[in-house]
Amino acid sequence: MNDRYLKALRREPVDxxxxxxxxxxxxxxxxxxxxxxxxxxxxxxxxxxxxxxxVTLQPIMRFDLDAAIIFSxxxxxxxxxxxxxxxxxxxxxxxxxxxxxxxxxDRLPDVDVLEKLGYVMSAVRxxxxxxxxxxxxxxxxxxxxxxxxxxxxxxxxxEFRYVKSMMHDSPHTMLLLLDKITRVVVDYLKEQVxxxxxxxxxxxxxxxxxxxTDYVEYSLESMSKIVSALKSDPxxxxxxxxxxxxxxxxxxEAIADTGCDAIGLDWTIPLQSARQRVGHRVSLQGNMxxxxxxxxxxxxxxxxTRVLSDFGPGEGHVxxxxxxxxxxxxxxxxxxxxxxxxxxxxx
Amino acid sequence: MNDRYLKALRREPVDxxxxxxxxxxxxxxxxxxxxxxxxxxxxxxxxxxxxxxxVTLQPIMRFDLDAAIIFSxxxxxxxxxxxxxxxxxxxxxxxxxxxxxxxxxDRLPDVDVLEKLGYVMSAVRxxxxxxxxxxxxxxxxxxxxxxxxxxxxxxxxxEFRYVKSMMHDSPHTMLLLLDKITRVVVDYLKEQVxxxxxxxxxxxxxxxxxxxTDYVEYSLESMSKIVSALKSDPxxxxxxxxxxxxxxxxxxEAIADTGCDAIGLDWTIPLQSARQRVGHRVSLQGNMxxxxxxxxxxxxxxxxTRVLSDFGPGEGHVxxxxxxxxxxxxxxxxxxxxxxxxxxxxx
Numbered sequence: 048m049n050d051r052y053l054k055a056l057r058r059e060p061v062d063x064x065x066x067x068x069x070x071x072x073x074x075x076x077x078x079x080x081x082x083x084x085x086x087x088x089x090x091x092x093x094x095x096x097x098x099x100x101x102v103t104l105q106p107i108m109r110f111d112l113d114a115a116i117i118f119s120x121x122x123x124x125x126x127x128x129x130x131x132x133x134x135x136x137x138x139x140x141x142x143x144x145x146x147x148x149x150x151x152x153d154r155l156p157d158v159d160v161l162e163k164l165g166y167v168m169s170a171v172r173x174x175x176x177x178x179x180x181x182x183x184x185x186x187x188x189x190x191x192x193x194x195x196x197x198x199x200x201x202x203x204x205x206e207f208r209y210v211k212s213m214m215h216d217s218p219h220t221m222l223l224l225l226d227k228i229t230r231v232v233v234d235y236l237k238e239q240v241x242x243x244x245x246x247x248x249x250x251x252x253x254x255x256x257x258x259x260t261d262y263v264e265y266s267l268e269s270m271s272k273i274v275s276a277l278k279s280d281p282x283x284x285x286x287x288x289x290x291x292x293x294x295x296x297x298x299x300e301a302i303a304d305t306g307c308d309a310i311g312l313d314w315t316i317p318l319q320s321a322r323q324r325v326g327h328r329v330s331l332q333g334n335m336x337x338x339x340x341x342x343x344x345x346x347x348x349x350x351x352t353r354v355l356s357d358f359g360p361g362e363g364h365v366x367x368x369x370x371x372x373x374x375x376x377x378x379x380x381x382x383x384x385x386x387x388x389x390x391x392x393x394x
Numbered sequence: 395m396n397d398r399y400l401k402a403l404r405r406e407p408v409d410x411x412x413x414x415x416x417x418x419x420x421x422x423x424x425x426x427x428x429x430x431x432x433x434x435x436x437x438x439x440x441x442x443x444x445x446x447x448x449v450t451l452q453p454i455m456r457f458d459l460d461a462a463i464i465f466s467x468x469x470x471x472x473x474x475x476x477x478x479x480x481x482x483x484x485x486x487x488x489x490x491x492x493x494x495x496x497x498x499x500d501r502l503p504d505v506d507v508l509e510k511l512g513y514v515m516s517a518v519r520x521x522x523x524x525x526x527x528x529x530x531x532x533x534x535x536x537x538x539x540x541x542x543x544x545x546x547x548x549x550x551x552x553e554f555r556y557v558k559s560m561m562h563d564s565p566h567t568m569l570l571l572l573d574k575i576t577r578v579v580v581d582y583l584k585e586q587v588x589x590x591x592x593x594x595x596x597x598x599x600x601x602x603x604x605x606x607t608d609y610v611e612y613s614l615e616s617m618s619k620i621v622s623a624l625k626s627d628p629x630x631x632x633x634x635x636x637x638x639x640x641x642x643x644x645x646x647e648a649i650a651d652t653g654c655d656a657i658g659l660d661w662t663i664p665l666q667s668a669r670q671r672v673g674h675r676v677s678l679q680g681n682m683x684x685x686x687x688x689x690x691x692x693x694x695x696x697x698x699t700r701v702l703s704d705f706g707p708g709e710g711h712v713x714x715x716x717x718x719x720x721x722x723x724x725x726x727x728x729x730x731x732x733x734x735x736x737x738x739x740x741x
Contacts, residue, residue: 208722257662259662259663294641294662295662297663297667314604314605315605315643317644336605338553338559338562339558342563343563346563
């Protein structure tokens with residue numbers, strides 16, 4: 048088994064730097080678009096285990112990637128909580144119901160994740176079987192704060208008016224919502240591990256819109272509870288956890304304090320300075336600008352090499368983009384990136 | 395004259411912390427909406443000196459703010475370069491022509507700013523006269539990189555595909571464009587000072603989408619050239635300059651190295667740590683989360699006080715939001731903020 052990725056997360060020696068790519072199972076791949084077409088809708092693709100497993104494996108078959116990540120959506124949890132998710136092409140996610148009052152949150156049902164999100168576990172089991180040890184499989188969830196932003200706003204947002212108003216004016220209501228989500232996320236990740244996930248990641252896409260004090264109280268605190276819950280459970284205690292707050296450059300020390308194993312970095316943070324700040328405590332994942340993949344092969348090689356040397360010699364680096372791959376990227380460029388990372392980092 | 399703002403920029407003692415608000419002349423004010431209505435369009439409002447002066451002064455008449463900022467748009471320069479700007483409500487700015495090739499950039503005309511952007515200088519002169527020393531007047535421009543993103547993309551963007559492709563694949567073309575813009579920005583700011591601006595600010599709205607190396611080469615370098623050009627000219631050498639890169643938390647030291655007088659901060663950066671990093675060299679402007687103004691008066695007071703104590707005792711703080719004020723804010727909440735900042739910081 049290729050265990051470079053798991054070794055790098057433990058800061059153990061590897062033969063070369065492992066790489067996987069956020070949203071590696073995605074629209075830039077023609078085979079993904081074909082599966083998406085057959086599924087009929089994005090949500091059917093997520094909710095049909097055979098298809099979710101199929102698209103999860105597509106990038107692994109095509110490229111020499113060092114990890115697979117289960118194909119799913121971060122909004123499966125709010126959907127399971129009864130908010131009525133729909134995802135329209137070009138519009139993004141919308142919920143039929145949004146949460147604006149204490150009453151809305153009190154009425155949120157408890158979620159039996161095996162019953163409501165069993166389709167995710169089925170896909171995880173299928174992928175693990177199909178991979179048969181080729182590369183490790185990553186499970187994931189959105190962070191409670193990030194999920195809360197969608198649940199309160201009712202979909203995507205630019206201004207985050209309603210969720211921030213709730214946070215500022217009704218902090219207890221906000222914390223109640225975050226606690227409810229946190230409990231479901233813990234169950235969800237534990238079940239993903241039981242189904243076969245070998246590493247876990249929390250995507251805190253919208254932590255970076257908060258001030259430092261609000262970030263610590265409303266986003267990091269819930270992620271910290273999740274890390275503690277997983278680390279203290281014998282069944283999940285050894286599973287490495289990566290936390291990724293987009294725009295979280297200011298808070299790396301506090302993120303490392305949660306006890307996570309790795310921090311995902313966007314491309315605005317120099318790897319070298321991140322390593323100086325927290326590299327003795329956690330591994331670092333990242334952080335090439337995804338738009339570099341639009342550039343020439345020569346430029347991709349140069350930039351991948353620059354990112355590797357920004358991290359420098361030694362262990363604890365998982366190569367990735369600083370954000371999900373864009374849909375318009377030429378798959379041939381991804382191959383150049385993967386090969387460059389492996390060759391240029393060979394010990 | 396109320397010179398708290400200028401004193402704070404020089405890190406001199408003040409009787410209380412000065413405050414102004416990014417986009418303080420804007421849609422949250424009913425009197426602004428009335429002027430905008432009379433102008434017929436957003437661009438007419440910018441291009442009619444009497445109206446631009448009128449809306450510049452509206453927040454000064456209503457609130458006890460410590461600085462005025464000339465009302466204008468950051469895209470007046472690309473418009474003056476012949477790209478054909480239009481701004482539609484709810485759609486944002488669009489250019490008739492976008493720049494995609496070396497030829498496009500070679501064909502960009504030199505701009506005589508007095509001829510093409512004289513309307514801005516007229517507004518500056520009117521405002522200075524009307525203010526008659528009440529508070530200082532800030533002039534501004536978009537940063538060359540930020541202007542280039544709009545000029546290459548042809549408007550707003552989420553992915554910045556074309557401007558980043560130009561940067562990655564044709565760096566010389568990109569640098570040529572940035573140099574052309576930089577020369578115009580220098581002239582533009584010098585003329586604003588001649589017309590009466592007493593402080594200058596560069597808005598680098600999109601510097602934060604770059605990796606560290608790209609930020610330094612493509613955004614900071616042009617801003618640095620502008621600072622040097624203004625500082626070395628006897629007519630503008632004493633005018634304080636504030637640089638604001640949204641999402642620039644990682645790069646404060648490099649920004650301070652330009653020789654600017656102050657750095658604008660968004661709300662993701664703790665003021666205290668920013669002060670430790672660069673506070674002995676520059677003043678700091680910021681950094682309350684703009685959405686706090688949606689909250690209760692009690693919360694606004696608490697958060698304003700928290701921001702003040704995050705900066706701590708001593709000089710060199712200009713209070714502001716970390717980004718422009720949102721259009722839906724109640725003007726009464728702005729009054730609470732301004733009064734709180736002055737009272738809570740009284741020496």
